[in-house]
Amino acid sequence: MKPTYLTENSIRDFIAAALAEDVGDGDHSSLAAIPADAQNQARLLVKGDGILAGVELAGYIFKAVDPALQLEVLLQDGAEIKKGDVAFTVKGKAQAILTAERLVLNCMQRMSGIASYTHYLSSLIAGTGAKLLDTRKTTPNFRMMEKWAVVIGGGTNHRYGLYDMVMLKDNHVDYAGGIREAITATQKYLAEKGKDLKIEVETRTLDEVREAIETGGIYRIMLDNMSPALMREAVAIIGGKYETEASGGITEETIREVAETGVDFISVGALTHSIKSIDLSLKAYK
Incomplete structure (x- = not known):
């Protein structure tokens, strides 16, 4: 399909x-x-x-x-x-x-x-249950073909653009004043606009993970630039309440260890920007 x-x-x-x-x-x-x-x-x-x-x-x-x-x-x-x-x-x-x-x-x-x-x-993380995701780090006007190629290669597409999913990254969180503020402002915006979009929030610490869980109303929690040990702890704290995504600085050498932390998804920008x-x-x- x-x-x-x-x-x-x-x-x-x-x-x-x-x-x-x-x-x-x-x-x-x-x-x-x-x-x-x-x-x-x-x-x-x-x-x-x-x-x-x-x-x-x-x-x-x-x-x-x-x-x-x-x-x-x-x-x-x-x-x-x-x-x-x-x-x-x-x-x-x-x-x-x-x-x-x-x-x-x-x-x-x-x-x-x-x-x-x-x-x-994908072969490096086979059997772990984690799925490989692409990102928006694509060539302007060639994104469609690059994301198509990811699917052909056995990967999974992340959001296509800025319009089909909400991703609250570190700058959004910092500009909004924190995890809770970013999430609640987004929920209000979506309600006012009548938009049914999934919300993902990026977290950098276990405290931010806990704040995201406590705020709720989200779909996925991104664990950004965390060590595998910290990531494993975050996955345990989330406890299956939300999908989890590992991101940031993941290499061929580290991707298996990251997958074995129990995360649902691993996003790798190099799939499209460094091949x-x-x-x-x-x-x-x-």
Whole structure:
């Protein structure tokens, strides 16, 4: 099942904006060098190991450039890939294949890198019960594809933006005057606006955890930059009353220990802001 933010309209709008940025008033290289009626084919070559992502999106892109292009998918999104694999072939108007090439590769290389790292971190916490979350640390205007890649890699999406969930972070708490003040002001605001949004509050100390519990009316408590020992104590204090999320400075080396504290979720910004793209290439063939 696709995430709800992936609609036909949202995907179409993304592709239209991306093509407008790249193509402008025409792909003059292809228009100049390639006969308009030339037919050709190309295949997507994998040049690194990991998890494939963006195949479905590639289909949308090729269709947007030229509905007559024929895509034969050999490896689906989420497939484990290795150097030398062929993910798909595309046949049709040569000019159209060339126009779509860079957008397909730009999307798929980054999405595959994100899916691969998500898959890897998820494997490190397997069996603990903790789920891996992404964050809003995404590339402007590419968030939809980055979060899609997290799902393909086996992770879970956090809120999509500022509008679909309330997260009271440290600055909100400090500006509001404290945990209780931030929560109660938010509850009042939501009631006045008639909005039914889940509230998560970030805590930095056990005292803040206790204050959040005492105030109530929340959905999840974030444990920010706490040591695993402190986190374990916080989870015990919360006692299952609210969902728990670990965040802040979590690395490959520490994520297993964090997961074993009993937290429900672990959010890692590096899933989308610090990944290495998987090398892919679209090559013509006879």
